[in-house]
Every structure is written in structure tokens, then in C-alpha cells.
Amino acid sequence: MVQQTITPNDRIFATVTCFGEELMNRTFTGIDSLSKLLSIIRSELSGFIGFVTLRVRNGSQGWCRQQGLRIGPRPALAVNQVAAEAVQLSLF
Numbered sequence: 001m002v003q004q005t006i007t008p009n010d011r012i013f014a015t016v017t018c019f020g021e022e023l024m025n026r027t028f029t030g031i032d033s034l035s036k037l038l039s040i041i042r043s044e045l046s047g048f049i050g051f052v053t054l055r056v057r058n059g060s061q062g063w064c065r066q067q068g069l070r071i072g073p074r075p076a077l078a079v080n081q082v083a084a085e086a087v088q089l090s091l092f
Contacts, residue, residue, distance in 0.1 A: 016069075
């Protein structure tokens with residue numbers, strides 16, 4: 001199996017589809033990780049909510065992968081996270 005790494009010198013082709021409709025088809029360079037690529041894709045599709053298919057091809061290294069991806073707003077903070085971030089005020 002080919003190690004699927006991304007280096008800044010690689011040429012990355014990314015296609016995002018939803019039910020056969022192409023939402024994005026871009027070529028990237030200068031990206032150093034898959035997580036950075038996913039972050040860019042999520043931000044470019046920020047107005048879309050739903051499940052999509054992401055196809056990534058590394059033209060420099062010769063590998064390709066396809067995966068499902070959920071695009072949408074970030075979930076609200078959990079109740080205990082909100083409580084942990086709350087500030088207590090004192091009245092004199």
C-alpha cells in the first residue's frame with residue numbers, strides 16, 4: 001500500500017460531489033497535510049450543509065483516495081464546556 005502523505009511541493013487535485021453534482025474541483029499546491037486540505041475545503045464550502053464525497057489525487061506521488069465528508073456548521077458547545085468558560089461576577 002502506498003503511504004498517502006502530502007508535502008508542500010505536491011500537486012493536489014480535489015473534487016467534491018454531492019449526489020453526482022460537482023460542488024468543487026480545484027488544484028492545490030503548498031499544502032502540507034490532509035487536515036490542512038480538509039480545513040480549506042470546509043471553509044470554501046461553508047454555505048453548504050450535508051454529506052459529500054471527496055476525491056483527492058496527489059499528482060506528484062501518484063495516489064488517490066475517496067471518502068465521505070460531512071460539511072456544515074460546527075456543533076454547539078457542550079453544557080459542561082459552557083460552564084467551564086463561564087465567568088463568575090461578584091456584586092459589592
